[in-house]
Amino acid sequence: MKLSTALSGETYQFNSVKEVLAKASEEKSGDKMAGIRAASSLERMAAKLTLSELQLKDIYENPVIPYEHDEVTRIIYDDISQFIYKEISGWTVGELRNYILSHRTTSEDLKRISRGLTSEMISGVSKLMSSMDLVSASQKMRYQAHCNTTIGEPGRLAFRAQANHPIDNPNGIIASVKEGLSYGSGDAVIGINPNNESVDSVSKILHITYDLMDKWEIPTQNCVLSHVTTQMDALRKGAPVGLMFQSLAGTQKANEDFGVSEEILDEGYALMKEKSYSAGPNFYYFETGQGSEVSLSAHEGVDMQTLEARTHGYARHWNPFMVNNVSGFIGPEILFDGRQVIRADLEDLFMGKLHGLPMGIAPTYTNHTIADQNDQEIGGMLTALGGANFYMGVPGGDDVMLSYQDTSYHDDATLREMFGYRPLAEFEKWMEKMGLMENGKLTSRAGDLSVFD
Amino acid sequence: MDVENIVKEVLKELEGRLGQENKTGNPEKEKSNIEKHVEYIKEKKVSVDNPINVETIRSAQEITPARIGIGRTGTRMKTANYLDFLIDHAAAQDAVFKDVDESVLKELNLPVLNSTAKDQEEYLMNLDAGRKLDEASVEWLKQNAEKGKQVQIIVSDGLSSTGTPETVPDLMSALIQGLKLKNITIGTPVFIKRSRVWIQDEVAKLVDCDVVISLIGERPGLATSKSISAYIIYRPNEKSVEADRTVFSNIHEGGVPPAEAGAHLADTISEMLKFKSSGVKFAQRLE
Numbered sequence: 001m002k003l004s005t006a007l008s009g010e011t012y013q014f015n016s017v018k019e020v021l022a023k024a025s026e027e028k029s030g031d032k033m034a035g036i037r038a039a040s041s042l043e044r045m046a047a048k049l050t051l052s053e054l055q056l057k058d059i060y061e062n063p064v065i066p067y068e069h070d071e072v073t074r075i076i077y078d079d080i081s082q083f084i085y086k087e088i089s090g091w092t093v094g095e096l097r098n099y100i101l102s103h104r105t106t107s108e109d110l111k112r113i114s115r116g117l118t119s120e121m122i123s124g125v126s127k128l129m130s131s132m133d134l135v136s137a138s139q140k141m142r143y144q145a146h147c148n149t150t151i152g153e154p155g156r157l158a159f160r161a162q163a164n165h166p167i168d169n170p171n172g173i174i175a176s177v178k179e180g181l182s183y184g185s186g187d188a189v190i191g192i193n194p195n196n197e198s199v200d201s202v203s204k205i206l207h208i209t210y211d212l213m214d215k216w217e218i219p220t221q222n223c224v225l226s227h228v229t230t231q232m233d234a235l236r237k238g239a240p241v242g243l244m245f246q247s248l249a250g251t252q253k254a255n256e257d258f259g260v261s262e263e264i265l266d267e268g269y270a271l272m273k274e275k276s277y278s279a280g281p282n283f284y285y286f287e288t289g290q291g292s293e294v295s296l297s298a299h300e301g302v303d304m305q306t307l308e309a310r311t312h313g314y315a316r317h318w319n320p321f322m323v324n325n326v327s328g329f330i331g332p333e334i335l336f337d338g339r340q341v342i343r344a345d346l347e348d349l350f351m352g353k354l355h356g357l358p359m360g361i362a363p364t365y366t367n368h369t370i371a372d373q374n375d376q377e378i379g380g381m382l383t384a385l386g387g388a389n390f391y392m393g394v395p396g397g398d399d400v401m402l403s404y405q406d407t408s409y410h411d412d413a414t415l416r417e418m419f420g421y422r423p424l425a426e427f428e429k430w431m432e433k434m435g436l437m438e439n440g441k442l443t444s445r446a447g448d449l450s451v452f453d
Numbered sequence: 454m455d456v457e458n459i460v461k462e463v464l465k466e467l468e469g470r471l472g473q474e475n476k477t478g479n480p481e482k483e484k485s486n487i488e489k490h491v492e493y494i495k496e497k498k499v500s501v502d503n504p505i506n507v508e509t510i511r512s513a514q515e516i517t518p519a520r521i522g523i524g525r526t527g528t529r530m531k532t533a534n535y536l537d538f539l540i541d542h543a544a545a546q547d548a549v550f551k552d553v554d555e556s557v558l559k560e561l562n563l564p565v566l567n568s569t570a571k572d573q574e575e576y577l578m579n580l581d582a583g584r585k586l587d588e589a590s591v592e593w594l595k596q597n598a599e600k601g602k603q604v605q606i607i608v609s610d611g612l613s614s615t616g617t618p619e620t621v622p623d624l625m626s627a628l629i630q631g632l633k634l635k636n637i638t639i640g641t642p643v644f645i646k647r648s649r650v651w652i653q654d655e656v657a658k659l660v661d662c663d664v665v666i667s668l669i670g671e672r673p674g675l676a677t678s679k680s681i682s683a684y685i686i687y688r689p690n691e692k693s694v695e696a697d698r699t700v701f702s703n704i705h706e707g708g709v710p711p712a713e714a715g716a717h718l719a720d721t722i723s724e725m726l727k728f729k730s731s732g733v734k735f736a737q738r739l740e
Contacts, residue, residue: 033579033580163519176519183525256694296695373542397520403673413528414529447501
């Protein structure tokens with residue numbers, strides 16, 4: 001294993017695969033705050049060069065956090081196909097990049113190779129890829145999943161109706177859901193972030209959203225994004241949980257801060273299989289996103305992008321229905337500006353897909369970051385071009401509970417029409433029945449929540 | 454609301470200026486000045502074209518601050534709604550990058566302490582800087598703070614310069630009143646400039662309290678920049694994790710009203726003192 005590189009008359013020496021990965025990352029403020037980024041542009045290039053010559057087995061044999069110390073590492077390694085890994089263990093990371101982008105490599109090939117790649121390899125190869133590389137490779141990969149309906153079919157783009165209310169007013173939530181549905185948002189899930197995380201309050205929102213689905217025969221699933229154990233309690237008490245949510249991170253330490261573990265997630269899955277009204281087999285909705293480990297001082301000296309990849313590697317163990325990043329949700333100490341946020345969105349989409357996940361994207365920004373609506377829309381369009389499965393749908397793009405901006409109901413409808421994508425199959429039929437859509441375009445009735453009067 | 458106030462202020466100022474010009478006798482100029490200005494009025498309006506039931510939409514708009522009933526042109530927002538959104542974003546950004554007005558802190562009788570963050574940029578970009586007290590503040594607490602009380606209150610600007618002046622006065626007075634009614638002892642409340650949540654652990658240790666509560670300015674949203682969150686922890690130590698903190702968010706006039714929130718927080722703290730815990734452990738104990 002070569003960990004040093006001579007470049008422009010200087011020798012750059014790295015101490016570990018972990019350090020090479022960190023210093024090969026594109027500039028991000030979170031890695032700077034963690035004190036692990038490259039000190040100069042040329043050092044970054046020396047790290048990329050070193051990385052391109054590492055063999056996959058060098059990375060396999062040197063996980064960024066040891067197997068014995070970290071549950072995330074254990075899940076990732078135990079899920080790898082040793083057969084497929086051994087076929088490619090002699091490749092360099094540079095060769096892996098060439099393979100992914102080659103015309104000869106098909107979607108099926110990438111699906112197969114995915115089973116032999118650890119998350120560090122996936123993070124590594126994406127550090128050698130430009131924006132266009134990432135989008136172009138993402139287009140080759142598309143994964144379907146089934147909960148109550150099917151997500152990820154070719155030519156279809158789905159949305160989560162994120163109809164939050166600052167104090168969970170039930171009528172306020174339902175009004176925003178109706179508005180979303182009338183724009184065609186909500187086919188991925190009707191997913192509400194609660195302000196009050198008590199079991200009673202969460203159950204109440206589960207009931208009102210389910211009743212709406214039931215009354216109007218809406219083919220989708222509902223979800224209230226509280227802690228997994230709270231949703232489990234609600235489910236045990238008879239609340240209708242269509243999809244179970246949890247935020248995940250890329251180190252055991254950060255997951256402990258979140259209050260999650262393999263054991264809890266296994267228990268949640270088993271409970272959904274037993275008690276959910278959804279058919280499955282994909283019952284989980286996971287949120288990821290670069291930087292959560294840094295905010296919790298739980299990054300273990302690993303760069304944010306590699307931790308995001310490890311989160312994907314952890315997530316795929318439970319065969320989720322939806323996974324999306326929320327890189328951009330935290331703030332400028334993690335991703336400084338629109339440029340860093342857009343880059344993270346493209347990386348997250350590619351890395352999620354190379355893990356075989358039904359990946360969606362939340363191109364978000366907060367008001368204390370140097371980013372604005374223009375940046376968010378660029379991130380949205382580029383990841384839609386890359387074939388993201390779904391986005392959020394927030395009224396007017398303004399989340400009045402979580403205080404940040406995300407894709408709006410308008411953006412959802414626009415992305416569909418711009419790329420010629422349709423809603424999920426059953427949901428499109430429902431929209432046609434409601435007179436909201438014809439031939440994949442919104443009708444004049446769309447955007448009027450009083451169609452549900 | 455913020456923008457509305459700003460607009461009102463601007464109009465008032467304009468009126469004043471015009472009034473003065475009037476005194477110097479220039480009515481012509483006054484008229485032309487008014488005509489020169491575009492007046493921005495922020496109001497909730499149903500802008501859906503030909504809705505089935507306009508009343509349904511109007512009443513929906515009344516029960517949520519969410520941007521619904523705004524209609525569309527093609528698949529995009531209409532011009533007025535798009536500009537509304539951008540104006541709110543501009544106001545929210547401005548609220549982050551300003552300092553809290555110190556006269557408000559004097560009115561609240563709050564001593565002003567500091568984190569180690571030297572300026573706004575360091576505060577935003579380096580989490581650790583906002584999580585530790587500077588030396589002078591440590592010294593001040595050692596010398597002046599009341600020790601061994603049950604509850605210590607901290608006010609933090611957090612990420613909003615408007616949350617403290619707009620929401621904290623009512624919130625804090627309701628909280629203190631609630632605690633006093635229950636005969637719970639309270640140490641000297643302090644304001645810590647450019648501080649983040651975890652600084653409460655250091656303060657709790659220095660003043661030796663049972664429960665520490667931080668009232669901290671949330672990052673401004675488009676709907677409000679006055680929102681405060683309360684983070685509470687029982688006897689924090691090196692082993693404390695995030696799940697040990699109890700959080701109440703969205704405290705502001707348009708969310709959970711400050712007076713109501715203050716009373717509720719006092720009840721919660723009293724329970725925490727009884728159960729000697731906070732966070733997830735505390736929540737489970739209740740069930």
